[in-house]
Amino acid sequence: MVYKALTIAGSDSGGGAGIQADLKTFQELGVFGMSAITAVTAQNTLGVQGVFPLSAEAVAAQIESVAADLGADAVKTGMLFSADIIRTVAEQVKKHGWERLVVDPVMIAKGGAPLLQEEAVAALKEELLPLALVITPNIPEAEALTGIVIRTMDDRREAARRLHRMGARYVVVKGGHDDDGEETVDLLYNGSEFSYFKSKRIDTRHTHGTGCTFAAAIAAELAKGRHPVDAVATAKAFVQSAIAHPLGIGQGHGPTNHWAYRQYGE
Ligand SMILES: Nc1ncnc2c1ncn2[C@@H]1O[C@H](COP(=O)(O)OP(=O)(O)O)[C@@H](O)[C@H]1O
Numbered sequence: 001m002v003y004k005a006l007t008i009a010g011s012d013s014g015g016g017a018g019i020q021a022d023l024k025t026f027q028e029l030g031v032f033g034m035s036a037i038t039a040v041t042a043q044n045t046l047g048v049q050g051v052f053p054l055s056a057e058a059v060a061a062q063i064e065s066v067a068a069d070l071g072a073d074a075v076k077t078g079m080l081f082s083a084d085i086i087r088t089v090a091e092q093v094k095k096h097g098w099e100r101l102v103v104d105p106v107m108i109a110k111g112g113a114p115l116l117q118e119e120a121v122a123a124l125k126e127e128l129l130p131l132a133l134v135i136t137p138n139i140p141e142a143e144a145l146t147g148i149v150i151r152t153m154d155d156r157r158e159a160a161r162r163l164h165r166m167g168a169r170y171v172v173v174k175g176g177h178d179d180d181g182e183e184t185v186d187l188l189y190n191g192s193e194f195s196y197f198k199s200k201r202i203d204t205r206h207t208h209g210t211g212c213t214f215a216a217a218i219a220a221e222l223a224k225g226r227h228p229v230d231a232v233a234t235a236k237a238f239v240q241s242a243i244a245h246p247l248g249i250g251q252g253h254g255p256t257n258h259w260a261y262r263q264y265g266e
């Protein structure tokens, strides 16, 4: 049985985030990766030097080509850039009946470059979020989507409840941006209870693409038919290993090591 996952996201020329991180992660987890590119970024470990969006028509055509021939066992979205592209992606997801959908609501690159237009946040909330099986905001994204200022774990739980009410069935509020403490804690809410995925916080600047890698690993595990909670557990272990064994390339915020989980395990 060959499991297939489709990523709908932006291209990162530096290879650490976006489509490139997603395809590497799918491959490492034994899933055949396919892609629909929403925007091409000129990017490296130092930052984003340019953003060149594709038309919504070009995005739809790529998705149609995949759906018409190969099909997808799970779908992941990343950088979507505009409201137009978001609406198109939502239409396509509904049209093809894709239920195992991971929405990583990418908004801003770690260096501060916007990857989603401000006016597109409403479309993300209204059109795409209700279709998500799993949504994986980091803390600033959870704040932008809910309007809650997140300082404490209670704030995070409240944000998760709101995102669930907006229609996402499993909400993961990631803890990479919470700099306090020895641990990073990703909080998962399924509509009735919370669970916590904890790992040792690694002191490193090589975290470019961690969010993409984490969400792609969830999609890969969902493609194999795994339960969302088990998929999140594997994704946390995968990204932890990828951060713990950095490659040390590039002059800025380097990429994670996508083959670390296979080579070294957790
Ligand atoms: N320094 C770190 N040490 C260990 N895990 C981390 C670290 N930074 C991020 N992570 C993990 O990487 C994943 C992505 O987190 P985060 O940085 O919050 O997302 P994003 O890349 O979208 O900003 C989460 O599972 C988080 O717990």
Ligand SMILES: Cc1ncc(COP(=O)(O)O)c(N)n1
Pocket: 009, 010, 011, 012, 017, 018, 019, 041, 043, 078, 079, 106, 108, 109, 110, 115, 207, 208, 209, 210, 211, 212, 213
């Ligand atoms: C094309 C593209 N997509 C997404 C990100 C976010 O990366 P991160 O996973 O570090 O939040 C990025 N920098 N570039």
